[in-house]
Amino acid sequence: MSQTPSPVADAWTPAQIQAVIDAHRERPGAMLPTLHALQDRFGFIPEAAVPMIADALRHTRAEVHGIISFYHHFRTHPAGRNVVQICRAEACQSVGSRQLEAHAKKALGIDYHQTTPDHELTLEPVYCLGNCACGPSIRVNDDVYGRMTPERFDQLTDELSATVVEVK
DSSP states (O other): OOOOOOGGGOOOOHHHHHHHHHHHTTSTTOHHHHHHHHHHHHSSOOTTHHHHHHHHHTOOHHHHHHHHHHOTTOOSSOOOSEEEEEEOSHHHHTTTHHHHHHHHHHHHTOOTTEEOTTSSEEEEEESOOSOGGGOSOEEETTEEEOSOOHHHHHHHHHHHHOOOOOOO
C-alpha cells in the first residue's frame, strides 16, 4: 500500500512559491498548470500563493481564489498523511456508496475536505475511479479498493492510522 509523504512536513517559503510560478508563467493557460505544480510540490496551495499567482499571471486575487475553490482537487490546507476518496458516481451510488459515505463520515468524525485531528486521514469525494464493476470503490492515496463495505473501511482506516512504536 503506497503512502504519500505528509504535506504538513513540507514547509514552503515565498521564494519556493515564486520559483514554481516562474516555471509555469509563460505557458499558454498557465493558471491550472501553476496550481497543479504548487499542489504537487507542497501538498496544498498556500494562501500566500494567491496574490503571487494573481500578480504573475495578471489576474485578480478573486479570480485565482475562484479557480482554486471551483476545482475540488485543489486544497488550501495540508491534507492528512493518507487521503481517502469515496467514489460518488452513479454506478457506485447504485451499490451503496452513499451509505459508505455516511459511515465513513461518522466513523472518522469528519466531513468531506476535512482531516482527522491526528492528521492521519483526509476525506474527499471523487466522481469516478474507473472501477465501476467493483463498486462501491474508494481510493487511498494511489491505491483503489473495490467492493468496499463499512467493515472493510473500518479495518483499512484502522491499519492506516496505526503507528508503529519501537520499544527500546
